[in-house]
Amino acid sequence: MKYYRDEGIVVGGHKLGEADRIVVVLTRNHGLVRAVAKGVRRTKSRFGSRLEPFMYVDLQCHVGRSLDVVTQVELLEPFAKGLGSDYDAYSAASVMAETATRLTEDEPHTRAQYLMLLSALRSLCNREHPPRLSLDAYLLRAMAIAGWAPSLVDCAQCGAPGPHPAFSPALGGAVCSACRPQGAALPSSETVLHMAALLSGDWERARAAALHTMTEASRLITVYVQWHLERRVRSFAVLD
Structure with a gap:
């Protein structure tokens, strides 16, 4: 069986069945990981509270077919x-x-x-x-x-030196009068x-x-x- 270990921040999750939970963890080395934490919603869960949103953890996962499975969690910092x-x-x-x-x-x-x-x-x-x-x-x-x-000085569209009076999210930030689209913020x-x-x-x-x-x-x-x-x-x- 293949396992991996990494540190990460719990950024979300949702319930799965009666006692499990799918947790979403942004990790240092494995990107955004979605894994099943089995039994985590039970009162006697070994690591339920460690997988709440914003917890900074060290976790071990077993690689599954569709979703990985959390097998071990250690708390690094309780941001939650x-x-x-x-x-x-x-x-x-x-x-x-x-x-x-x-x-x-x-x-x-x-x-x-x-x-x-x-x-x-x-x-x-x-x-x-x-x-x-x-x-x-x-x-x-x-x-x-x-x-x-965002461009906050020169025009995001044509590069004309700024500062400029308008700001357009669609065009990338500050825009000059010539490039300013209708409805741009001022x-x-x-x-x-x-x-x-x-x-x-x-x-x-x-x-x-x-x-x-x-x-x-x-x-x-x-x-x-x-x-x-x-x-x-x-x-x-x-x-x-």
């Missing part, structure tokens, strides 16, 4: 415990987990996304930054890793600078932004992510 006591942090983590799943489900090389999610969840647990700022920074960086970094220059600070990790500038600037940036980032993922991220609803 630290996030469960703060609704805003838990909501942000939910969006992160779903976005990471969407970005990696068809990708063979996912280590960079795994490390980005691990860092973001740890930051949320440690309350290093306000949850929504941490989420927006994660979303911009995760999209950049996936090859969809964010303030402060909003674009705030997004650039989040993307680059300039937390001093990001935290100093006005509330309306942060709010406008969050709306743009949400639309940008969902446009390029070509699907609705359902967990965004918990932020409204």
